[in-house]
Amino acid sequence: MTARTLHLNAFLMGVGHHEAAWRHPRTDPARLTDVRHYQRLARIAERGLLDSVFLADGLALQGNVRHNALGGLEPLTLLAALAAVTDHIGLIATVSTTYNEPFHVARKFASLDHISGGRAGWNIVTSASEAEARNFGIERPAHADRYARATEFLEVVTKLWDSWEDDAVVGDRHSGTYADTGKIHALDHQGVHFRVGGPLNTSRSPQGHPLLVQAGSSEDGKEFAARFAEAVFTAQQTLADGQEFYADLKARVAGHGRRPEDVLVLPGISPIIGSTEQEARRLERELEELIIPAYGLAQLAHLVGIDLPEEALDRPLPEVPLETEGAQSRRKLVIDIARREELTVRQLLGRLAGGRGHRVVTGTPEQIADQIQTWFENGAADGFNIMPPILPDGLERFVDHVVPELQARGLFRTAYDGRTLRGNYGLARPASRHAAGDAGERLGVAVAS
């Protein structure tokens, strides 16, 4: 395809993105830890020819587990189990750089990339919360320190992924040469945060580098994305905000000497879909009626650090300082929604319940497709991070009704082109930094048998 193609990622979140999803009669909260549920979701997404599925993560039990389905599965182990039952769809896992070691992270993603035949992606996050710091016995690092560590972490991980050249494995049984050790490189990285000898003990994976994804929207986060990321998830409420973010990020990308088209911007969208607008509104209302205010208040405290009592529910959002340590951009977004729409706290919680600050679009498949097309064709998106309110129902509706509409409009693929995540996103396979000439351009892992 030469035309610009829409990219779609399915953000898999338990039994749905709406915070009351688990209470809705069309979900089953017991599925939170049931691998068959996620395998079904991945197969539905693959049936819809989506680019990838994605799992968020955190390193503590946060939010209010009394009132929401928390305590699910770890992303890397889960995605390996999804790789086994799918063939084309990309598999993106969130892993933090704050409480991990680059050697482990490089190795697990290289392993997932091998296991999936080149479908692994890493959503790079830093861990901001007190609760996470407490699980690793250290003081919560400052924002800038987290990003400094993340930057060096990335440097080490990509060095480890490059430590085996594509053709390092020879596999010559006759001469007894398994690997050309001249093509396996030590790192001897000596940095501020890490000292890593290398090489990795997993050979170079099908994609060379698993796809790098990022979602921070702070100043540091955007710079980090512009420098390293190949796909960016973002929460944008209005077309104007989306356009501004898109233009800003692409400019930053260019500022780092990269081509703007090599970084895809994927705003989140939670589509509440009905065969009629009335049906969609009904589902939206059903979910709203299941919201538990105490849960929303806990989320507000956890996600953006605004800690309010139940008595505050029917008053406007009180004055709170914009600045905070961690989650500052998300905090600003939430405060902006409350002020712009003049909401009470209860109303604000309703607005956030669907997508935690991501855009909720309610309507028919055609109306959802209209929104997607508008953003895609007006400089606000290269694709979307689809966040169904209830699962699997919301993903099935999207795949069965919105995808065909997007295909009919010529916006979305009608078959997979390749078998890797990079192939789905139309992104190049990086050469090893050690590869001579065009050697690193070759696709596939060179293992003679």
Add this chain to the structure above:
Amino acid sequence: MTARTLHLNAFLMGVGHHEAAWRHPRTDPARLTDVRHYQRLARIAERGLLDSVFLADGLALQGNVRHNALGGLEPLTLLAALAAVTDHIGLIATVSTTYNEPFHVARKFASLDHISGGRAGWNIVTSASEAEARNFGIERPAHADRYARATEFLEVVTKLWDSWEDDAVVGDRHSGTYADTGKIHALDHQGVHFRVGGPLNTSRSPQGHPLLVQAGSSEDGKEFAARFAEAVFTAQQTLADGQEFYADLKARVAGHGRRPEDVLVLPGISPIIGSTEQEARRLERELEELIIPAYGLAQLAHLVGIDLPEEALDRPLPEVPLETEGAQSRRKLVIDIARREELTVRQLLGRLAGGRGHRVVTGTPEQIADQIQTWFENGAADGFNIMPPILPDGLERFVDHVVPELQARGLFRTAYDGRTLRGNYGLARPASRHAAGDAGERLGVAVAS
């Protein structure tokens, strides 16, 4: 079954345990990173009704990759992909306590246990080598320090697994109560090596605790096993040595107030199987002829710290000190073999090539079964860690010819009794330390839907 039953674990090692396996015409070295190879192996083992499969691991590229198939997959991601294509067989992954955090390890195993429906096991190791230390930027810890850390690590991990009681998840949609937060417990662990707040952010898994496996045979290692392990892998060359180890370990187990039958001793055995003894000997010779001495010398240096030049090959093993930092028991075992059998270094390498110090038994299915039966019935083993010389061929031969022989003798199961790894090994499910009365004895995860 009331009779004592043999337990069999398939130790999956690339394309085979013999160090020249990758050069043999009946293997394909390109399969080292091919998930389908391992899925096939797991299915073969399950067809043979084996208790479990097991993956070893290290955190550095060690040994001589020029001459052997190294650089394979990470165990936890690989086992999650094997869980997806099997139903009964246990899945045991090696993970080190030396360069990991308890929160990550507890969570990944809890996740694998959920994903596999209760089939996860953890082979607990400490990391002794310089190469591994270099990948994590710290000085190589002393032997005793490694075990002190491992002990506290285990304490924290089991606390995290217990942090959700079995019936913490209520899932009551009507009242909006997802979890009974009175049954989810913080740890507030404040130890020498770790400070961990908890609770875990994955709910209690089907087995409560994934099975704990251990293989250290140093004094510290045996004490650790006696205190925590439920299955113990060990390398024993002779029946007498096997009996001594077995009796010693069971006595240590009793010394820790545990029942000896709650810890299974599984010596390693590499069976070279032929339909006639002559055919088995031929396969053994074929493999011996493919040995590369330079590789064996590198292994000797890496595994037991004895670093010799090629000129030493045709002389007896020189005097080397017994004491070393790390791998001391393995070192003693290797020196014992060389002295007892009066071997040259080249001959010693040949003896080690099959099983790295584990026992190699060459013969017909009946002869292999005789050896297994003798050890099992004479106080040297509760089962075996099966290490096929070449894969998948050697595992297929074992499953198709040795297993039926063991079944015919009434030693091995003819059907799986349950669906969990603990069920296969006949071991109880641990109650959460927070469970009142017999609540923790209940099987299954209590999630009302």
